[in-house]
Structure formats: structure tokens, C-alpha cells
Amino acid sequence: MVIAVLADIVGSRRLSDRTAAQRVLDDTIAVAEADLALATQPLTPTVGDEQQGVYRDLGDAMTSLLMIQLRLPDGIAFRFGIGVGEIRPVGSVHGDLSDGPGWYAAREAIETVHAREQRALPRSRTWIVGAPGQDEVMESTIAVSNAYLLARDELVGAMSERERRLAYGRLIGTSQxxxxxxxxxxxxxxxxxxxxxxxxxxxxxxAAIRGGSA
Structure with missing residues (x-):
């Protein structure tokens, strides 16, 4: 079992320079991976404003996505759908495609983020959905992790750009x-x-979530 992540750009249609914004996103992902290489497949553009990534476990995914959130400058943001479940290659004349319950769960998760943003949680950026068949430990881990993510997104959303840079530095171990x-x-x-x-x-x-994640 792996962790599938879908990401899309918040307010992509309102960006004045979509190409420049994509360069910022690409550079941010590259720096985060250089600082802490956590993804088995780093977030990669697919179509439109969407990106896909794969992680070994939930703790790695949550850490990497927080790094990206903190690293991005004002005016550019991702929302993330995290899916816990199997993914598998599907043969095609264009090469292997990735499919499976993990991606369906990630799609459900990102749709949940969209819905929350439009209601009482405009700073919501991240959610986790487990594909059917998760054991009790993973179900509990997902529930606790989602509670953390609600608070986490509120904190990050309220930070200034400098505060995010400082938090990023501490996250990767840079001294004050x-x-x-x-x-x-x-x-x-x-x-x-x-x-x-x-x-x-x-x-x-x-750190507490990672200590208990699968």
C-alpha cells in the first residue's frame, strides 16, 4: 500500500501569469525534495492545473506537503488530496498509466477540500481519504491526521511569508x-x-503524527 497525492492550484484561473506560477511551483517542489527526499514520485504536472505524486507512507506525505505549503510565496498555493490505498500500473500504447483505489481516494479527498473551502473553512488545503478495506489502525491514523490537518492549514494560512520561511527552516533543522x-x-x-x-x-x-503513522 502507498500514498497517492493529487494537487491542484488554488485560484489557477485568476493567476495573471500561469507560466511563471508553474515555474515557482516546480522550483518549490524541487527545493523541498532536495532538502528532504521523501517522495517515491515527486509531484509532477499531469494536465491543466493538476499534479500527481506518490509517497511511501502517510508521515512522509504529510511532511513533504507541509514543506511545499510553507515554501510557496504569497499568492500561489496548492490544495492536496491524499489517498491511502493500492495503486497499480495499467498498460497502454503510450506507456504504463497509474490507476487504482489510492487514486480514487485521493480524488475524493481533494473534492472534500474544495467543498470545505467553499463553506466554513476557506483556509482548508489538505484532506486524507482511505480506500475501502483499511484496517482499524489506519482508519484511526487517518482520523487523527485529518484533525491535525484542519488545525495545520489554519495556522499556515494565517502566517506571513516570512513566518512560513522560518517555520520551513525549523522543520528541516536549520538553527534559529x-x-x-x-x-x-x-x-x-x-x-x-x-x-x-x-x-x-x-x-x-x-512529529506526534509521524510517530504513530503506518
């Missing part, structure tokens, strides 16, 4: 002193920004 040097501010200012943005809760919550 090094972050201060990169931003041209003092270490106490870094600490204050991280604290007010809730970055520690974001990172500690992810």
Missing part, C-alpha cells in the same frame, strides 16, 4: 541563529515570530 542571519534579523526576533505563528505546535504535532 542561521535563520536570523538569512533573514537579516535577530535571533530573538526569529524566536518571537515562530512562537506567535504557532510554528512549534505545527512541527511538534507533525
Amino acid at each position: 541563529q542561521d535563520l536570523a542571519a538569512q533573514e537579516g534579523i535577530s535571533q530573538p526576533s526569529v524566536s518571537k515570530s515562530l512562537r506567535s505563528a504557532g510554528a512549534a505546535a505545527l512541527i511538534e504535532g507533525l
